[in-house]
Amino acid sequence: MMILKSIWRSLRHSWQSLWQKRLFYGAIALITAVLVFGIHRFVLSQQPVQVSVLMQALERAQWEPLVERFEEENPDIRLEIVEGPNATNLVEDLYTSAFLLGDSIYDLVYMDIVWTPKFAAAGWLDPLDDRVSEEELSEFLEGDVEGGRFEGQLYRMPFRSDAGMLYYRSDLLEENGFEAPDTTEELIEISRALQDQGAVEWGYVWQGRQYEGLAAVFVEILEGHGGFWVDPDTEEVGLDEPEAIAAMEFLVQTIDDGISPRGVTTYQEEEARRFFQNGRTVFMRNWPYVWTLANEDNSPVQGKIAIKPMVHEAGFNPGACQGGWGLALVKDSPHKEEAWRVIEFITSESAQKEFVLNTGYVPSRRSLFNDPEIVEKYSHYPDLLEVQEQSVLRPPIAQYAQASDILQRNISSALTGRVSPQRAMERAAAETRRLLGQS
CATH class of the missing domain: 3.40.190.10 (Periplasmic binding protein-like II)
Known part of the structure; x- marks a missing residue:
């Protein structure tokens, strides 16, 4: 019996010792894992x-x-x-x-x-x-x-x-006794006079190709005629109003009267810039980036240009898209x-x-x-x-991209002589109303 008790005490001591060691090493492992995790989290928290x-x-x-x-x-x-x-x-x-x-x-x-x-x-x-x-x-x-x-x-x-603006040849205007134009009528008058004198080949260039730049051009002329495209508050469409039709007629007139070249219907910003920078025209509608390029050392018009807000009809305000x-x-x-x-x-x-x-x-x-x-x-x-x-602003409506496409297509049809300015604007207005769910 004494021998069995001795064996039992020995086994119990061994199990306790083993259990204590397992607890010890387990605790070490747990502490290590917590430290590793904490360090990892700390490192991550320090990463940008x-x-x-x-x-x-x-x-x-x-x-x-x-x-x-x-x-x-x-x-x-x-x-x-x-x-x-x-x-x-x-x-x-x-x-x-x-x-x-x-x-x-x-x-x-x-x-x-x-x-x-x-x-x-x-x-x-x-x-x-x-x-x-x-x-x-x-x-x-x-x-x-x-x-x-x-x-x-x-x-x-x-x-x-x-923002869009009017560039002009300040040297030519000064030499010929003209002030920079405020109105569309003045722009046409000065253009014709300088063209007749042979001072320039053309009067006015702009972006007439069927793309977003054409919508920007029209927004400015439309504002200058007292018209509107889409009222964002009411979604009323103004493209077939007399003011919008008059704006369209002005752009067509510049081409029909030879103030703008017929090729203007293919121009984007860079085509217009090169035309102006090479001295072939007195006026140009374009964006601010042109100034630096047109005043480079190799530019024929360096130091001979100025800028102002776009022309407009008398009694209305200029517009800069x-x-x-x-x-x-x-x-x-x-x-x-x-x-x-x-x-x-x-x-x-x-x-x-x-x-x-x-x-x-x-x-x-x-x-x-x-x-x-x-x-x-x-x-x-x-x-x-x-x-x-x-x-x-161009109309801040969710369907702007589609509305712009409608406007571009119809303006282009008038500029290229396929329909009259009035018909183009009536079509643009009708399509825009359908887009906005008004008919």
């Missing part, structure tokens, strides 16, 4: 949050100094610029496809002003009204801010602006706070100033048009501010 945005390849390269500066000032965020094609419509298609497929990889949208209603109506963007005050917004150009709204809410913060790009916050982004910090930085006065000085693009902040450093480099910016303040 990646914020992604897609843009055209050319502008991606122009953003590099801003990206570097942002990441230096915000080491907890990595700003990834995804390189897209150098075509606005293709970039828009890529964003649209990503959102339709769900789980978009983008946290921000770098967007053309005309995308705002489409993207906002689709529910792809997060409203920004709670993130920015009206006082802060007042520092931006009004047209840029309004172009970022849809149905009363703000979805897009302006970064760089754009509002363009430009800005940043919007993706609704499903898991990094909204970090993405908003990107927006705040990129749209800030200092970032815009750096970008403008490096690229010659137009700022969206009003103060920068008279900034001494910017004016020293781009002397026309104070005049450009006058143009920008005459801005007019």
